[in-house]
Amino acid sequence: MTDAAETTEPALGDPQGRPAGPFAFGAGIVLVSGVLLSQVFAIDTTEGFSPQGPRFLPLVVLTLMLVLGLVYLAQQAAAVRQGGSLPAEPFTHLAAAAVLVGILVVYAFVLGPVGYVPATALFFVAAARTMGSRHLTRDVVVGIGLALLVYLSFTRALGVFLPQGVFPL
Amino acid sequence: MSQFGDLMGGFATVLSPEMLLFAVIGVTLGTLVGVLPGIGPAVTIALLLPVTYGFESPIPAFIMFAGIYYGAMYGGSTTSILLNTPGESASVATAIEGHEMAKRGHARAALATAAIGSFVAALISTGLLALVAEPVGRLAVSFRATDYFALMILALVTVTALVGSSLVRGLISLLLGVTIGFIGLDGISGQPRLTFDSPVLFNGIDEVLLIIGLFAIGETLYVLVKGRTRPGQVTPLEPVRGGFMWLSRDQWRRSWGPWIRGAGFGFPFGVLPSGGAELPTFLSYSWEKNRSRGKQEFGKGAIEGVAGPEAANNASFSGVLVPLLTLGLPTSATAAVMLAAFKIFNLQPGPQLFEENSDLVWALIASLFVGNVMLLALNLPLIRLWVKVLEIPRPVLYAGILVFATLGIYSVSGTVTDILIAYGIGVLGFLMRQFDFPIAPTILGAILGPELENQFRRALNVGNGDLTVFVTRPLSLAILLLAAAALLLPYAPRIVARLRGKDPEEAKKLAFADED
Structure with missing residues (x-):
C-alpha cells in the first residue's frame, strides 16, 4: 500500500469486514495458477522435468503459488469464522x-x-x-x-x- | 586513490552546459510528477522513461534519471509535509512530523530540513558509493552462478518478508512476478512458455509495461475507487522568518545530528538487500524519537523526525546502487526501474560494467552529486510553484498520468496488444492494492526471475544436474541460510514472546510498508 498511514487492517471480529472479495480474489489466484500449471505441461521439451530443462522452475513456482492461493483462502475462511475478514477495501466508485x-x-x-x-x-x-x-x-x-x-x-x-x-x- | 581520479573524470563528463540542462529538466520533471500523492520515485522514472528513448548516449539519460529520482523524492516530501499524503511509504515518517510542523507554522523549516538533509545524506552516501563500488565489483568477479542464484533468492525473500503485512500475500505477489517473467521464449531452449501458443507473447512482457501498469494505472484506479480525486487541504506556507535557508540557528543545531545519523542508517541498509528505504527510515525515526533532544516534541512536529528519515531515505538510494551496479541486483522497486533503464541502452549492470563502461558508471555517480546540487538550488526557491502544483485539480492530474502512462507503453512497442496488456496489468495492480497485496515483490520477481533461472540452470549445467551444488559451496549455502532466516525475521517478536512464555498474540509481526 502506498500510504501506510491511512490503511488500517480491519481487526478480526470487525463486522465491517467484507468476506466475499478476498474469497473471489483467492479463487482467482488458484484458478490462474491451475491454468498456467497446465500450460507448463504443454512446454515442448525432450528434457522432461529435469531441473536443467525449461519446465522445472515454472512447475515449482506455479505449484507454490497454487498452494499459497489455497492458504490465502484458508486464512480468509478462518478469519470469517471469527467474524472478520482479511484486508479488503470497499469497492465504492x-x-x-x-x-x-x-x-x-x-x-x-x-x-x-x-x-x-x-x-x-x-x-x-x-x-x-x-x-x-x-x-x-x-x-x-x-x-x-x-x-x-x-x-x-x-x-x-x-x-x-x-x-x-x-x-x- | 584511483576512485578519486575516476570520479573527477565523471565530473568532467557531466559538467557541461548541455548535461546540466538535462539535470535541471530531470529535477523539474521529477518534482512535478513526484508531488502527486501516491506517485513515488519508481513510478516517476517509469513514466518518464520514454523521454530518453531517442537518446543515443546513455550518459544524458542517466543524468536526467538522477535528477528525476531526487526530484521525485523531494516532491514526495513536499506532499507529505503540506498535504499529509505520503507519496511512498518511505515518506510516512516525514508526513507525521512534517505535517505537524506545517500546521504549527513551520512548513518552511520542515521543507528546508528535508531538502538540506537529503542533500547532506546524498553527499555522504554517494561518496561512500564511490569508495565501495569498485572493490565490491572486484569481489563480485569471483562469484559463481550458485552464489548469484543464492544472492537473488536472498534479495527476493528479504524484500518479500519485510514489505507488507502478510508473508503469504507477499509471497503470492513475488511468485506472480516470477511467473510473468517466465512468459515468452525460454532463453536457453528457445521453447515458448506460458504463451498459450500466441506469438504476441513470444517476446515476453516488457518490464516497462509491467511497471507502468502495476504502479501508474493501478494507482490511478485505486485512487478513483477510494474517491480520493478531490484535492486535499494544502497547509499554507508561513512568511519567511529569517534564519539561514529558512532554518533558525536552533533548528540547524537540531537537524545536523539526525542528518548524519540518517545517512548512517540509510547507506548500509540500502547496500544490504533489505527492500530499499523503508527499514532505514523507520529505524532513523525511532532512534530520533527515543534518543534525540527534541524527543518530547515527537507527534507534535519534531524537526528531528523529518531530518533523520529524509536523510536515511536519500542515503539508502546510493546504497541500493551498490548491488545494482556491481552485481546487477536490484533490491528495491526504484532499482528495478533503473535496471530497465539500463536495458534500454543495452547495458548489463554487473562486474563487467565497471571494466567495459567505467566512464558511464563514474558519470552516473557524478551525476548523483550534480542532481543533488540542482535539487537544492531549484526546489527551495521554487516552493511556491510546487504548492501551485498541489492545488491543481486531481482529475486533471490523474488524466495526465494516464496520458503519460499510455505514451510510455506505446513508445515501447507501438502495438495495441501491448497497451491492452498493460491496462490488464493495471487492473491487476488495482485489485492487489484493494486486497493489500504488496506491489514491489511482483516487479522485482518479474525482473529478477529470468536472471535467477539463468543462474540456476547454468549452475546445474556446471554441476551436471546435481541439485546439491547450491549447498556444497560454503558461500552459496551461507547466503541461502540468510535468506531462510529473513523469512523468519518478521515473526521474530512473536517467537521471542513465545520463548519467554508470554502471549504471542501481543507481539505483533514486524512489518514495513510497500514500494520504492
Whole structure:
C-alpha cells in the first residue's frame, strides 16, 4: 500500500469486514495458477522435468503459488469464522473505474488510426470527467495543449515516433 | 586513490552546459510528477522513461534519471509535509512530523530540513558509493552462478518478508512476478512458455509495461475507487522568518545530528538487500524519537523526525546502487526501474560494467552529486510553484498520468496488444492494492526471475544436474541460510514472546510498508 498511514487492517471480529472479495480474489489466484500449471505441461521439451530443462522452475513456482492461493483462502475462511475478514477495501466508485478502463481501451484502439493529438485530447477530457471534473472548457484546453505539447516535443525534439493520424501536423 | 581520479573524470563528463540542462529538466520533471500523492520515485522514472528513448548516449539519460529520482523524492516530501499524503511509504515518517510542523507554522523549516538533509545524506552516501563500488565489483568477479542464484533468492525473500503485512500475500505477489517473467521464449531452449501458443507473447512482457501498469494505472484506479480525486487541504506556507535557508540557528543545531545519523542508517541498509528505504527510515525515526533532544516534541512536529528519515531515505538510494551496479541486483522497486533503464541502452549492470563502461558508471555517480546540487538550488526557491502544483485539480492530474502512462507503453512497442496488456496489468495492480497485496515483490520477481533461472540452470549445467551444488559451496549455502532466516525475521517478536512464555498474540509481526 502506498500510504501506510491511512490503511488500517480491519481487526478480526470487525463486522465491517467484507468476506466475499478476498474469497473471489483467492479463487482467482488458484484458478490462474491451475491454468498456467497446465500450460507448463504443454512446454515442448525432450528434457522432461529435469531441473536443467525449461519446465522445472515454472512447475515449482506455479505449484507454490497454487498452494499459497489455497492458504490465502484458508486464512480468509478462518478469519470469517471469527467474524472478520482479511484486508479488503470497499469497492465504492466501481462504476466510474469500469468506465475509465473502458475509455482506456477505446483510447488504445483509436490512437493509431485517429492520430496521437486528437485521440489524446479526447481521452484526456473523457478521463478527467470520469474522475469527477466538471470544468469542460478547462479540460478541453488542457487536453489539447497537453496532447500538442507531448506530440511536438516527442516527435520533433526527442525523436520518438507517435502516430500522426487524420490531422497532419 | 584511483576512485578519486575516476570520479573527477565523471565530473568532467557531466559538467557541461548541455548535461546540466538535462539535470535541471530531470529535477523539474521529477518534482512535478513526484508531488502527486501516491506517485513515488519508481513510478516517476517509469513514466518518464520514454523521454530518453531517442537518446543515443546513455550518459544524458542517466543524468536526467538522477535528477528525476531526487526530484521525485523531494516532491514526495513536499506532499507529505503540506498535504499529509505520503507519496511512498518511505515518506510516512516525514508526513507525521512534517505535517505537524506545517500546521504549527513551520512548513518552511520542515521543507528546508528535508531538502538540506537529503542533500547532506546524498553527499555522504554517494561518496561512500564511490569508495565501495569498485572493490565490491572486484569481489563480485569471483562469484559463481550458485552464489548469484543464492544472492537473488536472498534479495527476493528479504524484500518479500519485510514489505507488507502478510508473508503469504507477499509471497503470492513475488511468485506472480516470477511467473510473468517466465512468459515468452525460454532463453536457453528457445521453447515458448506460458504463451498459450500466441506469438504476441513470444517476446515476453516488457518490464516497462509491467511497471507502468502495476504502479501508474493501478494507482490511478485505486485512487478513483477510494474517491480520493478531490484535492486535499494544502497547509499554507508561513512568511519567511529569517534564519539561514529558512532554518533558525536552533533548528540547524537540531537537524545536523539526525542528518548524519540518517545517512548512517540509510547507506548500509540500502547496500544490504533489505527492500530499499523503508527499514532505514523507520529505524532513523525511532532512534530520533527515543534518543534525540527534541524527543518530547515527537507527534507534535519534531524537526528531528523529518531530518533523520529524509536523510536515511536519500542515503539508502546510493546504497541500493551498490548491488545494482556491481552485481546487477536490484533490491528495491526504484532499482528495478533503473535496471530497465539500463536495458534500454543495452547495458548489463554487473562486474563487467565497471571494466567495459567505467566512464558511464563514474558519470552516473557524478551525476548523483550534480542532481543533488540542482535539487537544492531549484526546489527551495521554487516552493511556491510546487504548492501551485498541489492545488491543481486531481482529475486533471490523474488524466495526465494516464496520458503519460499510455505514451510510455506505446513508445515501447507501438502495438495495441501491448497497451491492452498493460491496462490488464493495471487492473491487476488495482485489485492487489484493494486486497493489500504488496506491489514491489511482483516487479522485482518479474525482473529478477529470468536472471535467477539463468543462474540456476547454468549452475546445474556446471554441476551436471546435481541439485546439491547450491549447498556444497560454503558461500552459496551461507547466503541461502540468510535468506531462510529473513523469512523468519518478521515473526521474530512473536517467537521471542513465545520463548519467554508470554502471549504471542501481543507481539505483533514486524512489518514495513510497500514500494520504492
